[in-house]
Amino acid sequence: MVLEDIVSTNQRSKIVEYDDCIFLALKMMFLIQFEIVLAKTKGRIRGLGSDYLLYALIDSVVTHYYAIIETMGNKIEDLEDHLFEGLTKDEISSEIQSLKREVLKVRLAIFPLREIINPINKSESRLINEKKLHYFSDVYDHIVQMSDTTDIYREMIWGLMDMYITTISNRMNEVMKVLTIIATIFIPITFISGIYGVNFDNIPELHYKYSYQMLLTVMLIIFLSMLYYFKRKKWL
Structure with a gap:
């Protein structure tokens, strides 16, 4: 039985006492194992x-x-x-x-x-x-x-x-917070551009000389105002 345990490389660590010897099986990490037979000899x-x-x-x-x-x-x-x-x-x-x-x-x-x-x-x-x-x-x-x-x-x-x-x-x-803030900022800007993008002739300031510059200025003010508000609330 001892010899069978010695040649078994998958032996679980254990100890067995016999009349004339003590058998131990120990595992040395990693994947290394050695067995000990302790006998009464003149070593x-x-x-x-x-x-x-x-x-x-x-x-x-x-x-x-x-x-x-x-x-x-x-x-x-x-x-x-x-x-x-x-x-x-x-x-x-x-x-x-x-x-x-x-x-x-x-x-x-x-x-x-x-x-x-x-x-x-x-x-x-x-x-x-x-x-x-x-x-x-x-x-x-x-x-x-x-x-x-x-x-x-x-x-x-x-x-x-x-x-x-x-x-x-x-x-x-x-990431979701930044994307949400970006989407929130562009909501009013998209709303304004959507109104002035419809094909109607009788829209206020449509034929005014500086309407385009005024529209961009309003969008920029909205953008900066919302950024300031978000930073004040510590959302950015």
């Missing part, structure tokens, strides 16, 4: 024993997880800065989705580690020295901290997605 471990070697290997995996989590934290901060600056490129949306998948992978890899360290701390196997259990307790604390951090990052990523959608909506609202 040279520089006097610290095979149980300390087990701790050192697990601690190495956990330390590598820290580096990955720190990298994800930096990515989240960069995306937050971009969104606060108002950048709404399509690449940001894909980066958020990719980061969300990465956090989920790390979270799924970290969660089983608790199930591994807990049995070691409670193990009565002669292969684990009681004096070295505090090493595994320290690793367990690190795992809990990483698990909490990934949960926080997960919530932050959802917040980034909401922020991205809000930014897109705000920019769309700004």
Whole structure:
């Protein structure tokens, strides 16, 4: 059974105690896995024993997880800065989705580690020295901290997605506001030009020499007056 677990590359992180050995399967991020068979042999471990070697290997995996989590934290901060600056490129949306998948992978890899360290701390196997259990307790604390951090990052990523959608909506609202103001300004101008564009002979000022210049002046005054009004209302 141990040999079958060793050759299985899709093995879930786990721990199994046998009479003469302890088997562990751990995942090293990303997509790397190694298995440990802890047996009572005469290997040279520089006097610290095979149980300390087990701790050192697990601690190495956990330390590598820290580096990955720190990298994800930096990515989240960069995306937050971009969104606060108002950048709404399509690449940001894909980066958020990719980061969300990465956090989920790390979270799924970290969660089983608790199930591994807990049995070691409670193990009565002669292969684990009681004096070295505090090493595994320290690793367990690190795992809990990483698990909490990934949960926080997960919530932050959802917040980034909401922020991205809000930014897109705000920019769309700004565009719609400008278009509405432009349409509003041209309503009275279009109305005036529509009246003087009809084919009637008896229209006041139609045959006056300066009617065209007067009409343009009135339209310009209306345009400037409405701009002033909109800015005073802080709509622009």
